[in-house]
Structures are given as structure tokens and as C-alpha cells.
Amino acid sequence: MxxxxxxxxxxxxxxxxxxxxxxxxxxxxxxxxxxxxxxxxxxxxxxxxxxxxxxxxxxxxxxxxxxxxxxxxxxxxxxxxxxxxxxxxxxxxxxxxxxxxxxxxxxxxxxxxxxxxxxxxxxxxxxxxxxxxxxxFLSSIQREWAWRVSRGESLRNLLAFEHLIDKEALPEAGAPLEGRYVPGESVVEGAQTSSDEPASDD
CATH class of the missing domain: 3.30.1460.10 (Yope Regulator; Chain: A,)
Incomplete structure (x- = not known):
């Protein structure tokens, strides 16, 4: 053919x-x-x-x-x-x-x-x-969750991972998050929008 x-x-x-x-x-x-x-x-x-x-x-x-x-x-x-x-x-x-x-x-x-x-x-x-x-990506998921809690942002798109979170260790809403964190760099940010990479030609 x-x-x-x-x-x-x-x-x-x-x-x-x-x-x-x-x-x-x-x-x-x-x-x-x-x-x-x-x-x-x-x-x-x-x-x-x-x-x-x-x-x-x-x-x-x-x-x-x-x-x-x-x-x-x-x-x-x-x-x-x-x-x-x-x-x-x-x-x-x-x-x-x-x-x-x-x-x-x-x-x-x-x-x-x-x-x-x-x-x-x-x-x-x-x-x-x-x-x-x-x-x-466990650490990224936990970091993303904590960041959203500290900012008072929605957790709706992360609820499938709630069982991975130690809620007693979370910051208070509005409290600064220790260390550097840039939203959009974690895999969870990509997961919630399911942004796909183009398939490779390897």
C-alpha cells in the first residue's frame, strides 16, 4: 500500500x-x-x-x-x-x-x-x-496546595490530590509561604489546564 x-x-x-x-x-x-x-x-x-x-x-x-x-x-x-x-x-x-x-x-x-x-x-x-x-510530582503538588492556601485561592482543581496533603502543616490563609515559589512552574499548574506538549518526532 x-x-x-x-x-x-x-x-x-x-x-x-x-x-x-x-x-x-x-x-x-x-x-x-x-x-x-x-x-x-x-x-x-x-x-x-x-x-x-x-x-x-x-x-x-x-x-x-x-x-x-x-x-x-x-x-x-x-x-x-x-x-x-x-x-x-x-x-x-x-x-x-x-x-x-x-x-x-x-x-x-x-x-x-x-x-x-x-x-x-x-x-x-x-x-x-x-x-x-x-x-x-508529589513535592510540587504539596507546594502548589500550600501556595494556594496562603493566597486564599481555589483548590477545586487540586481536590483529587487532597489525600497527599498534611493539612496541619499548611500556612494560614494570607500568611507568606516560606521559600521561593513561582506559580506556573509546577506540574500541577499544567495539569489543571491539561496543556499538552507537541508530540516529538524521536
Missing amino acids: SRTEVVDLLEKTLTENEIAYSRKSGGGADVDHVILELPGEQKLKTTVLLTASEHGVRVEAFVCRRPDENHAGVYKYLLKRNRRLFGVAYTIDNTGDIYLVGRISADALGSDELDRVLGQVLEAADGDFNTLLELG
């Missing part, structure tokens, strides 16, 4: 499944890129890059950025999750950011297979998101 035929079949399948997508230039390589977003609950959206070539479609989805801490715990979790995933697996890029990647052969590409693979991407990225934050 030619690359053009693979792209046509991919776009036809996405359209039949009523999945919105956009095209992206392959940058001169013998590939075509299709980008789509899967809505979630814990993670507002998961951006998926589908790279079509004559051999089939490569699937790549950004899950979260490089953990701040507990790398061994995060990677152990990802490796154990890989045993139960269909069509995709967890990996990291050159900077340590976490992705899901997989491939669909040209012969297997169709509505059922694409639906299964994208369903698995969403189940993993959305379902594992808070666990990955708890494992790899």
Missing part, C-alpha cells in the same frame, strides 16, 4: 468515526502527519500524532512531562502498565517526557483497529495521569 493510500484510508476511518483531526507537514520526510485530540476527565485532553507511511501508521501521544522526583517509582509503574496495554506502550523521549507510542500496520488499519488503539491511548493517558503526578 502506498503512503497516499494509507493517508486516505486513515482520514476516511477518522471521518467515519467522527473524530476531528488536522494535517501537519511531514517536513520533507516520506510521511504525513495527522493530529487529533482525545477528551478526558483527569487529563483534559490528550494530543495524538498519527504518522502515516507506506508501512502503516505510527501512534504517539504526549502524557506528561519529565518527573521532578521518584524516577525509579515512575518508571516501575510505567513498565508494569506496559504489560496490560494493547497496541501502544509507554516510553520517554530524550528529555525524559512520557509518551505512549505504537504502530498499526497498513494491512490492519481500519475502523475497529484504530478505535481499539485510540481507546487504549485514552484509557492509559487519562487513567494513569493523576497516578503519575502523585508518583513523580
